[in-house]
Amino acid sequence: MPVMSYIQAVTSALKEEMQRDEKVFVLGEDVGKKGGVFRATDGLYDEFGEYRALDTPLAESAIAGVGIGAAMYGMRPVAEMQFADFIMPAVNQIISEAARIRYRSNNDWNCPITIRAPYGGGVHGALYHSQSVEAVFANQPGLKIVMPSTPYDAKGLLKAAIRDNDPVLFFEHKRAYRLLKGEVPEDDYVLPIGKADVKREGSDITIITYGLCVHFALQAAEKLAEEGIDAHILDLRTVYPLDQEAIIEAAKKTGKVLLITEDNKEGSIISEVAAIISEHCLFDLDAPIQRLAGPDVPAMPYAPTMEKYFMMNPDKVEKAMRELAEF
Amino acid sequence: MPVMSYIQAVTSALKEEMQRDEKVFVLGEDVGKKGGVFRATDGLYDEFGEYRALDTPLAESAIAGVGIGAAMYGMRPVAEMQFADFIMPAVNQIISEAARIRYRSNNDWNCPITIRAPYGGGVHGALYHSQSVEAVFANQPGLKIVMPSTPYDAKGLLKAAIRDNDPVLFFEHKRAYRLLKGEVPEDDYVLPIGKADVKREGSDITIITYGLCVHFALQAAEKLAEEGIDAHILDLRTVYPLDQEAIIEAAKKTGKVLLITEDNKEGSIISEVAAIISEHCLFDLDAPIQRLAGPDVPAMPYAPTMEKYFMMNPDKVEKAMRELAEF
Amino acid sequence: MSTNRHQALGLSDEEVLDMYRTMLLARKLDERMWLLNRAGKIPFVISGQGQEATQIGAAFALDREKDYVAPYYRDMGVVLAFGMTSRELMLSAFAKAEDPNSGGRQMPSHFGQKKNNIITGSSPVTTQVPHAVGFALAAKMEKKDFVSFVTLGEGSSNQGDFHEGLNFAGVHKLPVITLVENNKYAISVPYEKQIAAEKVSDRAIGYGMPGYTVDGTDPLEVYQVVKEARDRALAGEGPTLIEAISYRLTAHSSDDDDRVYRNREEVDEAKNKDGLYRFEAYLEECGVLTEDAKSNYIKEIDQIVNDATDYAENAPYAEPESALKYVYEE
């Protein structure tokens, strides 16, 4: 199997889906001629032409809203928000419209749009190019939110998102783009949206996380394995709606649970994970449910000192894992 | 003490603050001549003139954004979103701007805006005039979100919000407006933002909730008291950031916790409450943390059958409380 | 008979009678809904009274088989013209399960019906503008010969989505027609407190498209401008912005009391210029509408409205648990 970077996996998913289905097209700021500011849509303009790799005006609500209209017609738009931080002007279109179209029309209409956006920090992006925004949308039935942690998952889940008949938000960690590499099949494959994935089997402590933090947890787990601490790592992959069954199973497996997110702590995805566990497996727990997250400040600062203080990393994860194991 | 309805409490808070401080003004759609679609700003146009009770164009991002600008200058704008559902076009201004102004300027600038909006269902408002929207904002440090449950709290907290030097979202339950009446002092008073409030002392089960659901819980508690079930009821009042101390204390008090929200369940305010409890008082619990919430569908339908199915009410609360007591 | 205005536009007598009948039907259904609301039978009405001429004039200029419409809540005239039935409208007013718009999930006048090319709408105003642009983009990409047509109130033209949607359409010369139904108020707020432009159509130049302001109480004037816009759109010449000026004859909705913010003289004056009755007079004048035909229409429509009301009133609500359905594909 060829080895690909995370962003190559994204690009190849887009390309293959566009080859497979004429209705698939990408739209967004600089996605055409330039091939995207991260080059995720590189080559699509040349291969598929101006309209299927459409440079839009700088207007996120229109990118989402025009995409929603095209999706209702029967196209398969893949809209790009240049940075996840800039999805905010499109919130009304996403929450009030995309998420509610099937429901409000009693199944008469549907909205098969995919909205991709690079999220996350550790790239000197400062307050507005580093954020995790999933929590804003993770209370909106009708939406699905996918956040893959590996090139393999990125490709298989992006294909699934594009083929899904409902709106999917697809957040890609921008630091993962070139940092993470992995084997990706050349054949067409899709992975199931809505299913978490065990990334490491273990028996001492359970880590539940998603996105780039999966990578940090795996790194930390290798180190802790040398000390005889055996971590079970569940990758949520779809952060909304959550895979309750997998969460419950993973929590019960070890009875000691650490939840990790790069986002601010209060009101994050892992709050819901904690709530599910405390609702369903309270008596299986041997330790309080631990949460490791960004501090509750608006977003990570630019200066390296403060960025590092905010940003998740393997050391912070390792420390929290060890503490839990020792509980 | 005079008895006032919830909406009268809101109106009198606005009026008194406008009398007290010339910098305070209200702006929004139909808040001037008409006095608001719910009449929350009734009389302000006549007393304070066109500009201090300002009818704006129909454009929520401008209502928030112009208010934010005026607040940075040093005014005390109280912006009204006609329905909480229509706050969505203003999300970018609220999250990217209001919430981050103090932080991003390293304390050089601040943004003392209050944004009021009627939320909640049970009024035949259907999908877009019934929603709880607090979860969208409850992951944004820099913001405070206040949701009062009584006329007394509404007045004291709205005054506190207006005097607060940071942005406050103030959500008023539209069904509470005329349903709830209570004693409200004639003198000036403020209540602390960020503090939960015990609305009923009890020893068997702990209910933690906010908004109109406090009222339902109190009603149910009276009934259950006859059966010898003694409920402790904590009203969050400020749903972001949460009053962790009060939550932990209330949970420990009885060891049996029921969390209630009218919002959809997954990713709601009570998910964070559950996470706090499971992090801090796991070994004090005698039962799994129960959550009672709206179903995970986009929003409540219009037809009375389906609306009732979605909407929280005293019977649903009573049933959940009884089940928990019997656990 | 000398050529009259509608013949000059290429409209047959049959067609204008059909227009008249549809306007009258919209008005009568609307009036009935207010009665039902005042009788406590339906919780909410929001009304198109005073705007029927705009709506019918526009809808008849479209290809009602091919074109897609994204109407707003006052557009009963548009959806009737596009094939929604009186029963269906009443089912929606009563929030019954059989309502094709939403199965009773949405408030009345939140239209949507795929089989009739009516795009589902919501309450937050102006979100439909980018949607219509999206349909037009699909038409261009797929080389289909339809246009999309979207309406909104003049107050709603102040939303960001209006600007973003129209500019997108202008840049890509998409076949979309935007009709602003300027009824002079946004709830209580009059035009001059809403919009700084003298005319809403003054905004067109900012989006590189032609803009027109027409008398929205004259269905033929609206017909003509929409027809021309449609021709341009199909010829690849891109979008058009149209403002049709009328007046909101009722309160904003059944929840509103308009006496607080506008005086009766103003309303009465507008009632004297009611487009429905002026069109009626025109058709009578040019001999197309006879006394007999008119009373037949009135009788027929009365029956239709009664039938629709009875049918809808007796229809069942959706089951409570059906509230759980159709969040995602099933």
Next chain:
Amino acid sequence: MSTNRHQALGLSDEEVLDMYRTMLLARKLDERMWLLNRAGKIPFVISGQGQEATQIGAAFALDREKDYVAPYYRDMGVVLAFGMTSRELMLSAFAKAEDPNSGGRQMPSHFGQKKNNIITGSSPVTTQVPHAVGFALAAKMEKKDFVSFVTLGEGSSNQGDFHEGLNFAGVHKLPVITLVENNKYAISVPYEKQIAAEKVSDRAIGYGMPGYTVDGTDPLEVYQVVKEARDRALAGEGPTLIEAISYRLTAHSSDDDDRVYRNREEVDEAKNKDGLYRFEAYLEECGVLTEDAKSNYIKEIDQIVNDATDYAENAPYAEPESALKYVYEE
């Protein structure tokens, strides 16, 4: 000496020399930042090169004691004119604790400094437009004699906030001046794929305000139009929309490679029309700027830039834990 252009505008020789010096300083600081970036010393630069004439022409037409500015990320010229120092700008480029804009929290060029009436800005484009309108609303309510001034790129004028903000200002005739710095690209997307209007200023009529398009490489032309706009604003005549046409001489930012989407000839042609050097030539022609004075400026500025760089490079970062401060009032 016969009257020259700047005297006709009421600008003294001293003032135009000050303008020139500020333009040159902005350019030199900017160039240094690119060098620092390429040397790996600062992670990011976003540049005003090519737009200094617009910025300085505009800023000098304002009352720099009273007026409030909401600049966008290319506006180094504006903030220098409003009193931000070279050291302060470099502190921001190096993300040091002493940076007055944000204490090193924001990327460089995210300006804000209360004592100099520079309103704090963010990355999401166009949000500053409603803010400036809010300041103007405050001026009107409080009967103060200041105006607010806001800038943005032409691509950013497609955001909903532009529309909503300008219409609000137009309806209430607020003293706000909106300057669109049209540098012909939004990152890689050229004007014609961004904006359907022939000119951005064509949008003014839709907001009931005058609109002007001027040559943004000529500081005097910009000065004049902003001055007139300010006079109108103070006279209660409301807002103005100004478009100043220039060209982005650098890539979008230090992260961008512009060779993918525009050819070198186009860039070179624009460099030949560089407003800074054309203004220099003008001042030399009319005898205001001597060879001596010029080389003194260059020397002085070189020193300033060196000093600022050294100072900022050696300044400390904020403590890690200070990331926790100032979420709310403390």
